[in-house]
Amino acid sequence: MVDLLLAVRGLNKQFRSGTQSVSVLSDLSLQLGRGESLALTGRSGSGKSTLLNILCGLEKPDAGRIQVLEEVFDSRKPAGSRQAEARWAALRRRQIGVVFQEANLMPALSLLDNVRLRARLAGQADDKCEDWMERLGIGELADRYPDQVSGGQRQRAALAMVFAMKPALILADEPTGSLDRHTAEAVTRQLFDLQARHGCGLILATHDAELATRCNHHLDLGHQPET
Amino acid sequence: MKRLFWLVLLPVLAGCPEQQEPAGFAGLAGVADPEAEVPFLQPGPGDRLSFPADFGPHPQHRIEWWYLTANLETAEGDPLGLQWTQFRQAIKPRLADAVPPDSGGWPLEAAWMAHAAVSFNGQHYFAEKLARGDVGHAGANAEPPAVWLDDWQLSELSGNGTWRLQVSADNWSYDLSLQINGEPVAHGDQGFSAKSASGEGSMYFSLVDIQIEGTVTLGDRTLAVSGKGWFDREWSSQFLKTGQQGWDWFALHLESGDKLMAFQLREEGGAFRSGTWIPARGEPVALTPGQLRMTPISGPDSYPRQWQLEVPDYGVSLKVSAPAGDYRNTGLYPYWESPVAVSGSHSGVGYMELTGYGN
Amino acid sequence: MTLLAALFSHYRRHPLQLLALATMIVLATMLWTGVHHLTSQARASLDQSESAVAERQQVTRADGEPVSVRDFVALRRAGLCVMPWLEVASPGAGRIVGVDPLAAACFDRSAKDNEPWRGELDGAPFVDISEAAGLAIGQKGQKDSQGVLSLLLSGPDSGSALPSGYRIAPFTVGPDTGELGESFLLNLDALGMLVLLISALLLRSVYLLGLAQRRDSFALLHRFGVPGRQINRLLLLEIMVLALVCIVPGVWLGRWLATGLGSGFGRALEGLFDTPLYAGQDGGWLVPVATMLAVVLVACLADVLRPLARRLSVAGRGQSLLPALVLLAGIALSVWASALAWLFVAVAMVFVAAGILAPFLIARLADWRAGGEEDPLSRWRHRELSVLARRLALPLVALQFAMAMVLAVQALVTTFESTFDQWLVQRLEADYYIEVPEGADASLAVDWLSGQQELAAGLWHRVIRGQATLMNSVGESGPVVDVFALGPIGPLVTGWQLFESVGAPWQSLAEGQGLMVNEQLARRQGVTVGDTLSLKLGHKAIDFPVLAVYPDYGRPAGEILIPASALPTDFETGFQSLSISPGTLSMETVTSGLKQIWDVEQLTVRDNRAIESLASAIFDQTFLLTRAMTVLTLILAAIALLLMGWVFFSTRAWYFRLLVVWGLPRRQAATQLTRLSLSLTSAIALLALPLGVWLTWILVHRINPLAFGWSLPMAVYPRFWLELGVLSVLVGLSIAVLMRRQLNSPASAPESASALSGGER
Incomplete structure (x- = not known):
């Protein structure tokens, strides 16, 4: 693979539940190149969200090596965790866009202000923000607040925020999970469209098997975590 | 044989340091040099009574009292019990013939406490008065005999052997004349009354034949009363030994004309008993601990209201009972003081005092 | 599942909310009980020192000669209950009073608490009379220092049997401080009412939060056919049970607190007229329990006052005109009112209006600054501050009131003290x-x-x-x-x-x-x-x-x-x-x-x-108690804001975490939150200032002259302002610490963007 974006090797993650420990991810490896997309499927609790959190540094794996762009995080080389955290934060700020199923926007800011805030944090000029909103079809909602628009519009705004930061990698956790089929389809189309156009990587956690087939790669995390 | 508990009162006042007990045999120490620390005197066997001086105060002893109990009857024949007591507690001992301190300095060498009670119809009236000594409003005198605290007073009526006792509490009072008959009865060894097996004791005598008449006013009701009384004088510098919990004291007038004084000091696992048998005719006899049996009929936890008293050598086997009612004197230091009725081998009346039973 | 269980299931799922409500009731009860206890203690100690220094009777000789021991003996032998009182001015120890505890035994036993010479005489000014006499004799060289003997009479009726040659005269040993004390107590009562109001506000804020979060389940129950009235009845039952369960330990704690504080002060002022200050006063349970129950019920079920409550809880935009008018009217009334009752109305008006306006003002100010802000992060912070101000309106207002009260009381007390001292020095x-x-x-x-x-x-x-x-x-x-x-x-x-x-x-x-x-x-x-x-x-x-x-x-x-x-x-x-x-x-x-x-x-x-030191010492005691009471109020208000801040931030934690998700280093995100909470508490402290100064002015310059006919000089004490500023910073920092913890623990995504899930704007 010419332009490697993400490389994961030997990833392990366990959760403690009482006296038992539940292995959610075990010896997982994957790679993703620029412009590629990966679908994560599996039942609830199979570790999709955990994997996404680990891939953006919000959670720590028990073991494994993760390389995002030039940054390498290896659990065997416990460099200062604060330093690792700072590198992760820098990555999230400029390179990794995260979209959740809901609540991606600051409630107290208008849609446009949300997009601007995200762009500014990523070091991007905020004059493109309105363009992004236009392209996602929510241009006229710029001054509305999150609670004044529909769920689909909020998710479009979330996409606008992610694209406004010009990320290398997008992590989307069921981004259309709470939308009706029609809206979900529209939002999904926009997501893939833009991802393809800007050549960023996309990892998409979803229940939707049909959606998964649209991605270049597919990783099924299985049914139940191993005890 | 009473009021040992008053020993604890005085330290409350003005932080007087506890006086040390004089060492050595009583009466030997500290008389020669008036500048020297005057010790308290401790009575012992061989000490003798002296009249009339012993009616007056004993400033070199720590504690003493003048104590009258009376079994009276109203004009209607209802029994009425009556008590008057005045205590002196020395804080600082003083020679008997020493000049008392100037009253203008409000000296605190002694404190006085007076108790008065009337028991009538199941009701118990009690009052208490306190005063410091040497100021003048409380004191005692041997000749003519007088004991007073504020307006309560025992005094002699015109030198004819009759005394007058006046007491006035908030809502009740009494005014009695006391006809003293007979000689003082010395208890124990010619007046030295042992209070423990190891020899501590007090000087103790009684007037046991007193004819009383007068009036008792309870609220707005004035009763004419008459009957007999028992007067105690006792002084010492120490009574209760460590381990002694309290005492039970009886003074009984029997219809046969005989009289009995008996007491016991209760201690862990037993009691020290003593008494005096005073026959209608003949000399009083000191009773040794072995000659006396005293058995509470009710339990030991509260004041036992009924007792079995036996002096087998004199054919005495008595049941002594307090009338129904609560006869606790609820002053600074509560104790039980009630008239009693006597039945059994003899019948009669008397007084009973119980201390050290908690409340 | 019964209806009751269904209703309660909310608290099973959110035990923290139940805990917060219960804690609030316990704390509020504790506060008010403590304050009530302290107030009655202050009143009692004032009464007591007055009765100790005034309003006694003495027996003097009709021929005008000073009384002596002989007179004492004569009167006692006549059956009169008199007690010797030997006053000696000692160069070293100041004023010494010798009394005879044995002679005092005949004084009415029921009045024991009012007679400091009863019991142990453990120091100045009361000593045993022999000691005082010793001092007097010791100073025979300077005859004037010799003691002055008075014979105090126990009761007014004891004079009936007064022997001839004697007469009864009033006996006083100090200046009459009665009215100054009364005035102080009036102010204490007014402050007690304020404390009650603050407690009610705090209770209501916690309750409303819980209610808002249960709105969904109520709607569900309603859809299942449960009549609204029945739900309300059950809510009433629920709050009654909770209140009763929490009030009892609250009252107990309050009394424990007051006793603890009180005995500390008692010790500090040992030797003056304070020996029995905290003895015997156990007070009933009925008054505090009944009062607090009423407050809890009113605070939680005050929906009859819905328009007012709604305005208090969410100061709506554009609704500020009416409160502003009320504020102006209240201030005008406070200036012009000529009767005490109207002054109290004015105080109520200003407080209500200030309570409504303060969060609104902070919110509007924050919105205004957000509008002018270019940096989106700063704009976010200002907008977030606006949400906070509106969402935490009730506890904020409570803190504002508490701060205003502390400010006023500190100023009042200091003014009283300095004025009184100054006046005493003059006189x-x-x-x-x-x-x-x-x-x-x-x-x-x-x-x-x-x-x-x-x-x-x-x-x-x-x-x-x-x-x-x-x-x-x-x-x-x-x-x-x-x-x-x-x-x-x-x-x-x-x-x-x-x-x-x-x-x-x-x-x-x-x-x-x-x-x-x-x-x-x-x-x-x-x-x-x-x-x-x-x-x-x-x-x-x-x-x-x-x-x-x-x-x-x-x-x-x-x-x-x-x-x-x-x-x-x-x-x-x-x-x-x-x-x-x-x-x-x-x-x-x-x-x-x-x-x-x-x-x-x-x-x-x-x-x-x-005399001067005696009088000052009596007042010191009252002042100490008052300060303690207000500081307690402030502490509770601060705790309430902390609690509410914590509950609120729990619901909003997801959004604060978005900052971290968006790549803001945790430390920077925490800094943002710290600035946010500090802005909030400093803003409320700033708004408390004018209210506090105004309240001081009302107490000192308006209520006192109207009630008593004399005024106190009005002074402001910037040091107190500074202290309050420090306190507000501390509260802000504590909130920030709580918020940081939320940042570090993974929050679950809210199910919807509704206001119930912390998604309000």
């Missing part, structure tokens, strides 16, 4: 005060004192007290006023502070050009400088111009100050005394000289320094 300028014995000719003393070369001129004066009748313009008799005549007018009085005066007032007074009036008289009669008062001092009415108005705290009556030379010869003298600072002359010379010219054996000489 007790002379070192000694000598009563002129009855029948003695004071003018002899004046001649004698004037003849003393060593006594620098003016360091003494003669005081003549009596009464005069004020005449109105048509010559009819008006009210009776106290007369305070002085001569000569010298440095002992010329340092007095005057409210208003003509030029060179003391000189004019000395020259007999008029009189001065106390503030009470000036206020009541509407007298100002330059007016003329017509007074009947003897048989004839005389006109006097008013030269000045002087402060006279604590005196209920009007008083005039005139030079002794202006008194007509037929003036009926009530009482005469001399105030003397002997300077280089020994006091012994003065008193022996006076005894000689008056031909008496004993003089009543009072050491004014001792």
Whole structure:
């Protein structure tokens, strides 16, 4: 693979539940190149969200090596965790866009202000923000607040925020999970469209098997975590 | 044989340091040099009574009292019990013939406490008065005999052997004349009354034949009363030994004309008993601990209201009972003081005092 | 599942909310009970010190001779319950009072708490009388220091059997502080009401939060066919049960707290009249429990007051006009009101309006700043502040009120203290005060004192007290006023502070050009400088111009100050005394000289320094308690804001975490939150300032003159402001710490963006 974006090797993650420990991810490896997309499927609790959190540094794996762009995080080389955290934060700020199923926007800011805030944090000029909103079809909602628009519009705004930061990698956790089929389809189309156009990587956690087939790669995390 | 508990009162006042007990045999120490620390005197066997001086105060002893109990009857024949007591507690001992301190300095060498009670119809009236000594409003005198605290007073009526006792509490009072008959009865060894097996004791005598008449006013009701009384004088510098919990004291007038004084000091696992048998005719006899049996009929936890008293050598086997009612004197230091009725081998009346039973 | 269980299931799922509500009830109950306890203690201690220093009776000899031990004995033997009271001015220990606890035993036992000489005499001023007598005798060289013996009488009825040759006289040992104390207690009561209000606000805020979060389940129940009224009834039951469960430990804690605090203060002031201050006062359970139950019910079920409550909880945009008008009206009323009741209405209006406006103002200000902000992160912070201000309106307002109250009380107490001290110093300028014995000719003393070369001129004066009748313009008799005549007018009085005066007032007074009036008289009669008062001092009415108005705290009556030379010869003298600072002359010379010219054996000489320290100490105690009470209120309000902040931030934690998801390093995100919470608490502290100053002004300048006829000088104490500022920073930092914890623990995504899930804007 010419332009490697993400490389994961030997990833392990366990959760403690009482006296038992539940292995959610075990010896997982994957790679993703620029412009590629990966679908994560599996039942609830199979570790999709955990994997996404680990891939953006919000959670720590028990073991494994993760390389995002030039940054390498290896659990065997416990460099200062604060330093690792700072590198992760820098990555999230400029390179990794995260979209959740809901609540991606600051409630107290208008849609446009949300997009601007995200762009500014990523070091991007905020004059493109309105363009992004236009392209996602929510241009006229710029001054509305999150609670004044529909769920689909909020998710479009979330996409606008992610694209406004010009990320290398997008992590989307069921981004259309709470939308009706029609809206979900529209939002999904926009997501893939833009991802393809800007050549960023996309990892998409979803229940939707049909959606998964649209991605270049597919990783099924299985049914139940191993005890 | 009473009021040992008053020993604890005085330290409350003005932080007087506890006086040390004089060492050595009583009466030997500290008389020669008036500048020297005057010790308290401790009575012992061989000490003798002296009249009339012993009616007056004993400033070199720590504690003493003048104590009258009376079994009276109203004009209607209802029994009425009556008590008057005045205590002196020395804080600082003083020679008997020493000049008392100037009253203008409000000296605190002694404190006085007076108790008065009337028991009538199941009701118990009690009052208490306190005063410091040497100021003048409380004191005692041997000749003519007088004991007073504020307006309560025992005094002699015109030198004819009759005394007058006046007491006035908030809502009740009494005014009695006391006809003293007979000689003082010395208890124990010619007046030295042992209070423990190891020899501590007090000087103790009684007037046991007193004819009383007068009036008792309870609220707005004035009763004419008459009957007999028992007067105690006792002084010492120490009574209760460590381990002694309290005492039970009886003074009984029997219809046969005989009289009995008996007491016991209760201690862990037993009691020290003593008494005096005073026959209608003949000399009083000191009773040794072995000659006396005293058995509470009710339990030991509260004041036992009924007792079995036996002096087998004199054919005495008595049941002594307090009338129904609560006869606790609820002053600074509560104790039980009630008239009693006597039945059994003899019948009669008397007084009973119980201390050290908690409340 | 029963309906009740369904309703309660909310708290099973959110035990923290139940805990918060319960904690709030417990804390509020504790606070108010503590305050109530302390207030009644303050009242009791004040009453007690008054009864200890005043309102007693003594027996004196009819022939005017001082009483002696012999008199004591004679009276006791006559059956009278009298107690010796031997006062000795000791150079080392100050004023010492010797009493005889044995003689006091006949004093009414039920009044035990009021008689400090009962029980252990463990130090100044009460000692055993033999000790005091020893001191007096020890000082025989200076005869004046010898003790003054009084014989206190136990009850008013004891005088019936008074033997001939004796009479009953009033007995006082200190200045009458009664009214000053009363005024203070009135203020305490007003503050107690404020505490109750603050408690209610706090309770309501927690309750409303819970209610909002349960709205979904209510709607569900409603859809299942449960009538709304039944839900309300069950809610009422629920809150009653919770209240009862929490109030009892709250009351217990409050009393424990008050006792703890109280005994600490008691220890601090040991030796004065405080020995039984915290003894025996266990107080009932009924009052605190009933009061708190009522407060809980009103606070939680005040939906009958829905319009007001809604405005308090969410200050809507554009709804500020009415509260602003109420605020202005309240302030206007507070300035112009002429009756106490209206003043209290004004206070209520201003507080309600301020309570509604404060969060609204903060929110609007934050929105306004957000609008002008270019940096999106700062804009986010301002917008978030706006949400916070509106969402935490109730606890914020409670904190604001508490801060305002603390500010006012601190200022009031400090003002009281300094004013009182200053006034005492003025009034007790002379070192000694000598009563002129009855029948003695004071003018002899004046001649004698004037003849003393060593006594620098003016360091003494003669005081003549009596009464005069004020005449109105048509010559009819008006009210009776106290007369305070002085001569000569010298440095002992010329340092007095005057409210208003003509030029060179003391000189004019000395020259007999008029009189001065106390503030009470000036206020009541509407007298100002330059007016003329017509007074009947003897048989004839005389006109006097008013030269000045002087402060006279604590005196209920009007008083005039005139030079002794202006008194007509037929003036009926009530009482005469001399105030003397002997300077280089020994006091012994003065008193022996006076005894000689008056031909008496004993003089009543009072050491004014001792009186001064006695009076100050009595007030210190009350002030300490008051401060404790307000600080408690502040602590509770701060805890409430913390609690509410914590609950609120729990619901909003997801959004704060978005900052981290978006790549803001945790430390920077935390800094943002810290700035946010600090802005909030400093804003409320800033808004508390004017309210506190206004409340101080109301208490000092409006309520007091209306209630008592005299005012206190108004002072502001910026140090207190600074202290409050520090406190607000501390609260803000604590909230920030709580928020950081939320940042670090993974939050679950809200199910919807509704206000119920922390998604409000």
